[in-house]
Amino acid sequence: MNDEYVLSQKFKIKGGDFSNAGRTSTSIKEILKEIGIDPSIVIRASIAVYEAEMNVVMYANKGMVTLNITPVKLHLKLEDEGQGIADIDQAMKEGFSTATHEMREMGFGAGMGLPNIKKNADRFKIASRLGEGTTLDIIFCLNKTGNK
Amino acid sequence: MTLKEIKEILRADVITGEDKLDIEITFAGGSDLMSDVLAFGKPGILLLTGLSNSQSVRTANIIDAKAIVYVRGKRPDDEGVKLAKEHGIPLLSTKFMMYATCGLLFSQGLPGVSDLS
Ligand SMILES: Nc1ncnc2c1ncn2[C@@H]1O[C@H](COP(=O)(O)OP(=O)(O)O)[C@@H](O)[C@H]1O
Ligand SMILES: [Mg+2]
Numbered sequence: 283m284n285d286e287y288v289l290s291q292k293f294k295i296k297g298g299d300f301s302n303a304g305r306t307s308t309s310i311k312e313i314l315k316e317i318g319i320d321p322s323i324v325i326r327a328s329i330a331v332y333e334a335e336m337n338v339v340m341y342a343n344k345g346m347v348t349l350n351i352t353p354v355k356l357h358l359k360l361e362d363e364g365q366g367i368a369d370i371d372q373a374m375k376e377g378f379s380t381a382t383h384e385m386r387e388m389g390f391g392a393g394m395g396l397p398n399i400k401k402n403a404d405r406f407k408i409a410s411r412l413g414e415g416t417t418l419d420i421i422f423c424l425n426k427t428g429n430k
Numbered sequence: 431m432t433l434k435e436i437k438e439i440l441r442a443d444v445i446t447g448e449d450k451l452d453i454e455i456t457f458a459g460g461s462d463l464m465s466d467v468l469a470f471g472k473p474g475i476l477l478l479t480g481l482s483n484s485q486s487v488r489t490a491n492i493i494d495a496k497a498i499v500y501v502r503g504k505r506p507d508d509e510g511v512k513l514a515k516e517h518g519i520p521l522l523s524t525k526f527m528m529y530a531t532c533g534l535l536f537s538q539g540l541p542g543v544s545d546l547s
Contacts, residue, residue: 304484308492389464389489391465394468
């Protein structure tokens with residue numbers, strides 16, 4: 283199964299490391315541009331992974347992004363170890379946020395991240411265990427038919 | 431209008447990107463909230479913001495913004511300037527506050543991101 287991947291790469295994210303927050307997303311964007319992914323998908327994927335990366339930095343202890351690209355799909359998987367989310371429906375609501383003042387000063391923490399990730403993705407899954415961590419699957423179709 | 435015209439209208443300082451002042455700017459959007467910028471921003475936008483940490487530059491890069499104007503005399507931190515140089519994003523700083531900055535550019539004919547069809 284693995285040999286159908288065009289590209290598969292992992293990136294670590296450190297929780298609480300505000301000064302490097304966004305670095306991984308910037309690298310992922312560069313990779314997507316370089317391998318010639320459609321520019322509109324590059325932007326949507328970069329926005330989604332940036333908001334997701336910020337959430338790991340803000341709310342988790344550590345996390346990992348796995349970037350998998352096949353000829354038909356771009357899959358960003360974010361897995362973190364941390365506090366997890368008690369009520370996913372509530373977390374998905376626009377405006378719901380538990381961000382601190384420090385996070386708001388970074389320009390984040392308005393409760394728009396998860397809804398915007400979902401809006402940009404062709405497919406989006408979120409799962410979480412309280413006290414353990416959160417997993418996001420953010421998927422983009424690379425063949426025209428499944429596109430947004 | 432060009433970035434050079436914008437610099438003159440706003441009596442702005444150029445922090446980096448002096449060599450890119452001839453780029454054409456066709457629309458702008460302003461917010462201090464990066465989540466907002468990520469939600470409403472469109473490629474090619476001129477980003478007006480009062481958020482001076484490096485997340486402003488990272489956000490601009492993610493959405494393919496053409497340049498950033500910092501309002502109310504804000505200036506980005508060293509990390510922000512370094513990133514902007516790496517990604518080739520010009521940074522300007524104006525003394526005007528957000529409201530006046532937007533008003534000045536709008537009255538000179540620069541539309542907002544929400545005016546694009
Ligand atoms: N990876 C995560 N781990 C724990 N909690 C999270 C995570 N991502 C999001 N949350 C929770 O969901 C809320 C909403 O997230 P989001 O929509 O990104 O908005 P914001 O980050 O601006 O608060 C957060 O305030 C936080 O309580
Ligand atoms: Mg968030």
